[in-house]
Amino acid sequence: MCCATGVGGDWDRLAALREEHPQTILASYGLHPWWMDGAPADWKKQLEARLDEHCAGIGEIGLDKGRRCAVPLAQQAAVFSWQLDLARERHLPASIHCVHAWDELFRILRGREGQRLLVHGFGASGQIARELARRGVHLSLGGKLLGMSQDRAQAILSEIPMDLLHFESDFSGPPSAPAPTLEPCGVPLVVECAARLLKKDEASFGTETAAVSEAFFSTTIPS
Ligand SMILES: [Zn+2]
16 A cells, blocks of 8 residues: 655655555655645655655645646646656656646646656546546546546546556545544455446456556555
């Protein structure tokens, strides 16, 4: 299981959690757009120190033009690009958070072909899913899928090749979705929903997509 974080305080908690469960937890550290304003002045140094200790990836990092984020987009883009460069330098996968900023994301991703990138909590459209997949960007689906119309969910799922498809527990969608989708134990609910929509056998579909995630974060999986 890979746990992504967004800010310094979380980094400490995640490091402790990984120490407790070294065979289960893969840690991913990054500065999320929501927390950029409150980040310590030396956050870059702190992040690099985390990566030196242990890490399976960089993230969550990204862009957010939603109401929850007041950080100017230019500032977000600079912080995001710096972290993407760091991921490339260290051959690490990056988990991307993107809200209403797809044009900017595609602009920043230009020239980054070959980097291992994953857009998490995807819930935009089939067309954007297709554009991301065309660039080799992985997509991760969470509880949002359960609150979508069947048509929309199917439009998204049908655009994501199996070797780019992941599932996750992070979720900030409609309150009608089952509460467990916020916890790792809720991931099977999302997998079950996707398998049903794609008319696949749930057990083998779950095994196949878990293998995709394992390969994505493969360089640092504990032996
Ligand atoms: Zn996110």
